[in-house]
Amino acid sequence: MTGRDGGADLAPIGNSPVVILVRPQLAENVGAVARAMANGGLFHLRLVKPRDGWPQERAWRSASGADRILDAASVHEDVDGAVADLHHVFATCPRPRHIVKPVLTARGGAAELRAITGRGLGCGILFGPERAGLDNDDMARADALIRYPLNPGFMSLNLAQAVMIMAYEWWMADDGTPPRTLMTNESHIANKGELENFIRHLTAELDECGFLRNEQKRPGMVRNLRHLFERGEVTQQELRTLHGVVTELALGRKIRGRDETS
Amino acid sequence: MTGRDGGADLAPIGNSPVVILVRPQLAENVGAVARAMANGGLFHLRLVKPRDGWPQERAWRSASGADRILDAASVHEDVDGAVADLHHVFATCPRPRHIVKPVLTARGGAAELRAITGRGLGCGILFGPERAGLDNDDMARADALIRYPLNPGFMSLNLAQAVMIMAYEWWMADDGTPPRTLMTNESHIANKGELENFIRHLTAELDECGFLRNEQKRPGMVRNLRHLFERGEVTQQELRTLHGVVTELALGRKIRGRDETS
Numbered sequence: 184m185t186g187r188d189g190g191a192d193l194a195p196i197g198n199s200p201v202v203i204l205v206r207p208q209l210a211e212n213v214g215a216v217a218r219a220m221a222n223g224g225l226f227h228l229r230l231v232k233p234r235d236g237w238p239q240e241r242a243w244r245s246a247s248g249a250d251r252i253l254d255a256a257s258v259h260e261d262v263d264g265a266v267a268d269l270h271h272v273f274a275t276c277p278r279p280r281h282i283v284k285p286v287l288t289a290r291g292g293a294a295e296l297r298a299i300t301g302r303g304l305g306c307g308i309l310f311g312p313e314r315a316g317l318d319n320d321d322m323a324r325a326d327a328l329i330r331y332p333l334n335p336g337f338m339s340l341n342l343a344q345a346v347m348i349m350a351y352e353w354w355m356a357d358d359g360t361p362p363r364t365l366m367t368n369e370s371h372i373a374n375k376g377e378l379e380n381f382i383r384h385l386t387a388e389l390d391e392c393g394f395l396r397n398e399q400k401r402p403g404m405v406r407n408l409r410h411l412f413e414r415g416e417v418t419q420q421e422l423r424t425l426h427g428v429v430t431e432l433a434l435g436r437k438i439r440g441r442d443e444t445s
Numbered sequence: 446m447t448g449r450d451g452g453a454d455l456a457p458i459g460n461s462p463v464v465i466l467v468r469p470q471l472a473e474n475v476g477a478v479a480r481a482m483a484n485g486g487l488f489h490l491r492l493v494k495p496r497d498g499w500p501q502e503r504a505w506r507s508a509s510g511a512d513r514i515l516d517a518a519s520v521h522e523d524v525d526g527a528v529a530d531l532h533h534v535f536a537t538c539p540r541p542r543h544i545v546k547p548v549l550t551a552r553g554g555a556a557e558l559r560a561i562t563g564r565g566l567g568c569g570i571l572f573g574p575e576r577a578g579l580d581n582d583d584m585a586r587a588d589a590l591i592r593y594p595l596n597p598g599f600m601s602l603n604l605a606q607a608v609m610i611m612a613y614e615w616w617m618a619d620d621g622t623p624p625r626t627l628m629t630n631e632s633h634i635a636n637k638g639e640l641e642n643f644i645r646h647l648t649a650e651l652d653e654c655g656f657l658r659n660e661q662k663r664p665g666m667v668r669n670l671r672h673l674f675e676r677g678e679v680t681q682q683e684l685r686t687l688h689g690v691v692t693e694l695a696l697g698r699k700i701r702g703r704d705e706t707s
Contacts, residue, residue, distance in 0.1 A: 191599050219606065221599035247601050283629055283680050290617070291624025328628070332620040333613070337453050337483035339509050344481065344609050351595070351610055355552070358594040362553025366590070367545055418545050 190250030195226040198300040200353065201307035202346060203265050203272075205231045205321055208313045214245030214253065215343035216310075221249040223350025228256040229265045229307070262309065262321050270304040271296075274317055274325035275345055277338050282319070285327040292329040293352035308349060313342050370420035381422050381429075382409055388433040452512030457488040460562040462615065463569035464608060465527050465534075467493045467583055470575045476507030476515065477605035478572075483511040485612025490518040491527045491569070524571065524583050532566040533558075536579055536587035537607055539600050544581070547589040554591040555614035570611060575604050632682035643684050643691075644671055650695040 202220055207213050207230060217228060230237055237258045246253055259265040266272045273292055287295065292308075299306045309325060311317035322328065331348055333340070340348075365372065386395070386405055395401045417425075464482055469475050469492060479490060492499055499520045508515055521527040528534045535554055549557065554570075561568045571587060573579035584590065593610055595602070602610075627634065648657070648667055657663045679687075 193599060196596070218599075218601070218603075222595045222602055222606075224596040224598075247603075249599065279628055283627070283632065283683065285625055285677075286628045287625050288622050294624065327625070331613070332622045333484045333616055334458070334486040336486075337455060337480075337511065339480070340484055341480075341509075344484075344606065347606050347609055348613055351593070351613075354595055360550050360594045362556065363547055363549050363589070365545070366541055366548045370545065415547075421545060 190246075191221065191248045193221055193226060193249060193251040196224045198303065198305075199225050199227065200296050200300065201227040201229055201269065201305070202350075203229045203231060203262070203307050203309050204233070204342070205262060205265075205309055205317060206234060206312040207310075207342065208234045210235055210239030210241040211245040212313060212342045213239070213256075214242035214247075214249075216346045217242070217246040217249040217252040217256075219343050219347035219350050220252055222347065223352075223354040225350050225353060226252055226255070228252050230256055230258045231262055231265050232260065233258065234312075262324050266307055266309075266324060268305060269307045271299050271306040272309060272325045273306070273327050273329050274309040274322050275311070275349065276317060276322060276328045276330060277340065278316075279322070279328050279330060282322060282328075284322070284325070287327050287329050289329060289331045289348050289352045290356075292327070293349070293356040295327075296353060297356045310342060310345055365416045365418075367418050370418040372416045373419045373422045377419060377422055378412060378417060381425055382412060384426055385429050388429055392433065392436055452508075453483065453510045455483055455488060455511060455513040458486045460565065460567075461487050461489065462558050462562065463489040463491055463531065463567070464612075465491045465493060465524070465569050465571050466495070466604070467524060467527075467571055467579060468496060468574040469572075469604065470496045472497055472501030472503040473507040474575060474604045475501070475518075476504035476509075476511075478608045479504070479508040479511040479514040479518075481605050481609035481612050482514055484609065485614075485616040487612050487615060488514055488517070490514050491521055492518055493521045493524055493527050495520065496574075524586050528569055528571075528586060530567060531569045533561050533568040534571060534587045535568070535589050535591050536571040536584050537573070537611065538579055538584060538590045538592060539602065541584070541590050541592060544584060544590075546584070546587070549589050549591050551591055551593045551610050551614045552618075554589070555611070555618040557589075558615060559618045572604060572607055627678045627680075629680050632680040634678045635681045635684045639681060639684055640674060640679060643687055644674060646688055647691050650691050654695065654698055 202216065202225055204213060204216060210233070213230065213233065220226065220228065238253070242253055243250055273287065273296070279286060296306055308329070309317055309321060311321065329349070331340070385408065389395045395404055464478065464487055466475060466478060472495070475492065475495065482488065482490065500515070504515055505512055535549065535558070541548060558568055570591065571579055571583060573583065591611070593602070647670065651657045657666055
């Protein structure tokens with residue numbers, strides 16, 4: 184069943200964890216969960232006793248195109264049935280208590296899920312109903328609990344956001360994007376020699392206009408300008424622009440100077 | 446203005462980044478953003494030209510109690526006005542192009558924001574309108590762009606989820622929760638001596654009932670049982686239960702044995 188045409192061309196990415204929604208109440212939330220799963224590269228969705236039955240058109244409307252995840256979702260009578268073919272099951276639980284069980288952060292859980300799927304084993308993550316969360320019997324069926332570190336003064340997280348954080352950590356656990364890069368369009372990063380050319384150009388014009396006429400202060404002033412321009416990566420295109428700016432500012436001054444002396 | 450009583454008792458946590466929503470369209474999303482901010486310990490919200498004006502009752506209804514963040518939000522005519530008192534501004538942008546700018550991951554950005562606020566400087570994060578995202582002039586006002594690593598086949602992220610990921614990473618950047626811990630209620634983790642006591646108890650009963658009668662296989666069988674019980678942490682309470690289980694199973698066998706021989 185597809186609620187709208189043109190859903191994203193989603194497919195399973197490798198061996199990935201199953202998201203298991205236990206007794207979800209609102210179909211809109213199931214759709215929003217599918218969207219969050221797609222963001223993080225998850226595909227397999229199982230529903231245990233959805234309150235309003237299944238399928239529900241409203242789920243597809245709130246999935247923003249993650250239709251294929253909903254199309255492929257399965258429905259189960261109980262948690263046992265939803266996890267029977269899996270080797271590891273984690274349960275999300277914001278406030279665990281009176282229970283002896285390993286507790287993982289979302290990041291720690293994602294790393295373990297990557298290790299488990301990497302060995303070809305099946306795994307799943309239980310998410311409880313919107314209001315009550317998982318009950319004690321649900322949690323007793325899990326290897327470990329996952330508890331997100333979040334502001335203890337405000338832990339209330341909606342279902343789709345809980346899935347979003349887990350899906351994001353799942354994706355990040357196998358992502359190698361450097362924390363900071365300079366995006367440079369077509370232009371290359373200028374090397375130190377190209378930067379030196381510009382600083383010489385600037386210094387020459389500043390010498391000519393008299394800005395650096397104080398011989399005692401001149402070395403420090405040049406050094407301060409250098410510090411500013413050496414601070415980070417500059418592209419060759421940006422250097423060309425800076426050369427132009429200096430040339431044009433100096434030219435304006437020269438023309439004005441000529442006018443003044445004429 | 447407070448849309449409902451009993452909102453969470455939220456207050457700023459230290460020097461934290463300002464979330465700046467640029468031309469947000471739906472007031473519901475502004476409320477959901479406030480909720481996500483509260484989850485991650487963010488407090489300061491600024492709105493640039495909200496489409497439907499401000500305040501909007503619907504925002505408070507979707508904030509799930511994060512009222513104080515909305516109460517304290519300020520409204521600005523343009524991005525310049527919203528960032529004038531800040532020292533660093535990052536802009537979220539899912540698909541940057543034709544632009545020369547550092548690009549950070551959410552995690553890399555959160556680490557830099559922590560370093561900036563730790564020096565007592567002010568910083569903010571720009572989030573664009575729901576449909577179009579930030580325009581080129583908005584992005585030109587930022588030090589760096591933040592781009593979340595996510596499934597390239599499905600990048601569509603709603604506004605509150607974009608804020609959720611950033612708020613979560615902000616919180617995580619200063620969180621020391623170990624990735625895995627055993628939660629043990631009141632009971633303590635058993636030490637190796639206590640575990641040994643149980644294994645001896647089990648072995649003695651298995652010797653008595655004849656399960657280990659094959660002298661040649663006995664050492665390996667005991668070792669395999671030991672491997673199972675030594676695998677992870679066991680609490681003292683769990684060991685007491687296991688002692689009871691073995692005693693009772695053996696007792697049942699003894700009584701039955703007595704009946705059979707009588």
